[in-house]
Amino acid sequence: MSSLLTPELLAHIGRQAPPHxxxxxxxxxxxxxxxxxxxxRKYLDGDEAPPMFHVAxxxxxxxxxxxxxDGVAIDSFLPEFPLKRAMAGGLKIEYSRxxxxxxxxxATRTLTDIYEKQGRSGPLIFYEVVMRVTNDxxxxxxxxxxxxxxx
Amino acid sequence: MSIDSPKIGDQLPGRDIxxxxxxLFQYNAALWNxxxxxxxxxxxTEAEGYPGLVIAGPLMGDWLSQCVIEWLSDHGxxxxxxxxNRQAAYVGEVLHVGGTxxxxxxxxxxxxxxxxxxxxxGETITPGAAVVELVAD
Numbered sequence: 001m002s003s004l005l006t007p008e009l010l011a012h013i014g015r016q017a018p019p020h021x022x023x024x025x026x027x028x029x030x031x032x033x034x035x036x037x038x039x040x041r042k043y044l045d046g047d048e049a050p051p052m053f054h055v056a057x058x059x060x061x062x063x064x065x066x067x068x069x070d071g072v073a074i075d076s077f078l079p080e081f082p083l084k085r086a087m088a089g090g091l092k093i094e095y096s097r098x099x100x101x102x103x104x105x106x107a108t109r110t111l112t113d114i115y116e117k118q119g120r121s122g123p124l125i126f127y128e129v130v131m132r133v134t135n136d137x138x139x140x141x142x143x144x145x146x147x148x149x150x151x
Numbered sequence: 152m153s154i155d156s157p158k159i160g161d162q163l164p165g166r167d168i169x170x171x172x173x174x175l176f177q178y179n180a181a182l183w184n185x186x187x188x189x190x191x192x193x194x195x196t197e198a199e200g201y202p203g204l205v206i207a208g209p210l211m212g213d214w215l216s217q218c219v220i221e222w223l224s225d226h227g228x229x230x231x232x233x234x235x236n237r238q239a240a241y242v243g244e245v246l247h248v249g250g251t252x253x254x255x256x257x258x259x260x261x262x263x264x265x266x267x268x269x270x271x272x273g274e275t276i277t278p279g280a281a282v283v284e285l286v287a288d
Contacts, residue, residue, distance in 0.1 A: 032181045034177065035174060036178060037168065037174065039221065050213065050220075051232065052212060055213075056182045056183075059182040061183055070187055070198075087236075089208070091212055091232075091234060094231045095228070
């Protein structure tokens with residue numbers, strides 16, 4: 001089987017994005033809590049962030065010329081892959097501390113793996129990104145490992 | 152069931168969720184995610200060939216986390232969660248979110264859970280797992 005993954009592409013494994021710092025606000029927590037259908041008062045009132053709030057906090061905010069025709073933000077951190085259509089993959093999140101309004105959080109993303117598998121209707125490319133989130137004291141808040149699939 | 156003495160095989164209280172276009176819009180707006188498969192019906196169906204507006208993958212992951220933390224209440228904390236989006240779901244479907252206790256470690260006071268989002272056909276479209284740490288008595 002010929003591989004879609006060139007040495008040039010695989011050389012991106014280990015690449016790290018510049019740290020990204022964001023402020024957690026009660027309003028953003030409330031929007032996220034309502035949108036996800038949370039039922040616990042502490043989340044709906046924005047006193048504490050739901051466990052997956054960081055997904056929204058660190059979603060890329062890019063200018064209009066960096067949005068592809070399908071509406072997806074072009075992630076300049078990632079190399080150009082030979083397959084283009086993204087299928088949702090999976091996440092693993094390990095929690096150290098809860099997030100609350102007023103927290104300044106810093107996310108650092110590292111591209112940790114790129115690999116190929118044969119799917120039912122052709123080859124699939126998987127890539128893995130680890131995002132470590134810390135607070136201003138340098139303490140770990142959570143670590144998220146995302147696996148995305150391209151077809 | 153009692154969260155105070157969880158046993159292997161215990162079922163977490165399940166929940167039916169019917170995500171409508173408003174909820175899906177609000178979720179992607181909260182993320183600032185403009186992926187058209189989530190709000191542009193002609194694009195999702197004609198250009199991408201989906202049967203409807205696609206429920207965002209991490210939204211289903213969030214429902215799994217809610218299933219855990221509502222069951223856990225203030226008896227402990229969520230230590231880790233993982234899931235994979237195996238199959239898509241669409242606006243208009245009624246999805247069932249639930250979980251089962253798969254392991255209990257009394258020494259470490261941890262409980263392992265298997266989680267799922269199932270569609271109306273009973274297929275597990277988003278399997279997941281979580282570990283919670285119970286607080287000491």
